[in-house]
């Protein structure tokens with residue numbers, strides 16, 4: 496049996512006719528940049544996330560960059576975030592010229608530990624970027640309380656968490672900005688790169704729209720130096736169609752996760768494998784990834800042998816960002832972020848996509864049992 500880590504072909508099959516018709520209509524209109532398809536998606540996403548506004552942009556990475564730009568965050572400023580995230584979170588901070596400052600994660604949720612943030616605040620700190628990793632929200636009340644006390648902006652990196660909930664509130668509706676990615680492998684993916692920024696702030700949505708179009712206030716009159724961060728109509732149209740299915744896909748991921756938990760509990764694996772923890776405040780986990788922890792230093796061996804046996808798996812992320820070569824000038828060293836470092840050595844993502852089958856999950860768990868117990 497071959498079990499891919501992710502296979503998007505089946506969800507496309509069901510929507511193919513409608514999507515191709517929409518693409519054909521847009522091609523006939525020859526209107527590709529922004530326009531009513533993008534406006535429609537912005538309205539739908541802001542409603543979905545429980546925010547007032549949304550601004551379609553070129554990618555999740557650019558969603559982070561434009562949020563920082565609109566706040567005027569740049570050289571001489573510090574932004575606190577987690578070292579255990581996809582590179583783009585920290586790349587965005589550097590791209591605007593600011594300095595990333597890392598706070599270690601919680602060992603159970605893999606999200607930034609609020610208790611470690613305050614010690615990192617200096618007079619230069621301007622913002623916190625909490626990342627809702629793998630589809631589970633951060634402890635947002637605690638993050639927001641710290642931000643309020645120190646007058647900091649909160650930019651939620653919700654790129655892996657569209658529809659995830661913290662005590663009933665959706666990802667992207669709790670900070671000053673919510674940044675989403677529509678990269679194809681995200682829970683809501685388009686047919687290329689795409690992203691969106693949510694906000695509840697009427698002034699800031701104006702600025703976001705100006706900044707995504709080269710800082711242009713009116714035609715060829717530039718109030719700011721922005722960039723080309725525009726989402727295109729083809730991507731927006733694909734996303735509007737797929738958004739209608741998102742909740743049923745997220746429910747399928749939750750069911751798949753519950754089945755994995757049962758299968759692991761019934762296996763002989765015991766403490767050899769740790770299950771992902773759902774925090775009590777996480778009223779909805781959307782499982783962009785289902786990540787187990789592999790004990791006894793056997794993660795790499797398990798990953799290699801699973802792939803040999805036909806099971807797709809991946810390590811998110813093998814080297815925490817404070818130890819990446821490109822950030823060596825920040826002066827961090829091994830041992831500075833012990834929880835992130837330990838997690839990066841034990842974590843392993845298993846197939847969880849909505850269309851994966853019970854048979855496949857049984858095969859995955861049986862194969863892990865054979866490798867680790869056999």
Ligand SMILES: *Cc1c(COP(=O)(O)O)cnc(C)c1O
Pocket residue numbers: 554555556557580581583584626652654655675676677678688689690
């Ligand atoms: C995917 C992702 C991004 C970047 O999104 P792109 O659309 O690929 O630019 C940023 N942060 C996190 C946590 C992500 O998973």
